[in-house]
Amino acid sequence: MLFGNWQGAECVYVMSSVVRKSTLKGIAMSAEQPDDIVEKTEEEWKEVLTPEQYYVLRQKGTEHAFTGEYWNHKGDGTYQCAACGQVLFGSDTKYDSHCGWPSFYDAIPGTVKYYEDRTHGMLRTEVTCSRCDGHLGHIFPDGPRPTGTRFCINSISVKFVPEKLD
Numbered sequence: 001m002l003f004g005n006w007q008g009a010e011c012v013y014v015m016s017s018v019v020r021k022s023t024l025k026g027i028a029m030s031a032e033q034p035d036d037i038v039e040k041t042e043e044e045w046k047e048v049l050t051p052e053q054y055y056v057l058r059q060k061g062t063e064h065a066f067t068g069e070y071w072n073h074k075g076d077g078t079y080q081c082a083a084c085g086q087v088l089f090g091s092d093t094k095y096d097s098h099c100g101w102p103s104f105y106d107a108i109p110g111t112v113k114y115y116e117d118r119t120h121g122m123l124r125t126e127v128t129c130s131r132c133d134g135h136l137g138h139i140f141p142d143g144p145r146p147t148g149t150r151f152c153i154n155s156i157s158v159k160f161v162p163e164k165l166d
């Protein structure tokens with residue numbers, strides 16, 4: 001049972017656990033962990049991140065819709081974690097979801113982790129970088145084929161790197 005409960009600019013679906021399970025089936029749930037986990041104290045993160053990056057990546061904040069650098073960004077390349085540099089998404093899985101945040105239908109296998117997020121009175125699935133555990137955004141079951149999953153990602157959590165043609 002899916003509640004099509006769009007919360008205005010927050011672009012949020014409230015999912016039941018049943019829907020959530022089928023959502024997670026469509027995407028590559030990998031248990032593999034990177035060898036080079038990045039761990040820093042909160043003080044160290046504050047030194048390397050801007051206050052805006054720190055708010056989203058470490059405090060699980062959300063940038064305002066249609067304000068980030070990449071919600072409408074086109075171009076071939078990859079999107080790396082803004083905190084640790086791990087490559088998370090390819091531009092080939094980016095699509096226009098009209099929700100105000102960069103959206104992808106899949107992540108590069110092994111590069112993201114999923115957590116149940118019950119904050120703000122909703123049940124959502126949080127996505128973090130598997131290397132530094134930085135908050136990226138959430139996944140929702142309204143994405144396009146082949147996964148049916150929308151990775152709703154904060155622009156500020158990622159950095160676009162244009163494809164190098166060699």
Ligand SMILES: [Zn+2]
Pocket residue numbers: 081082083084085086129130131132133134
């Ligand atoms: Zn990272």
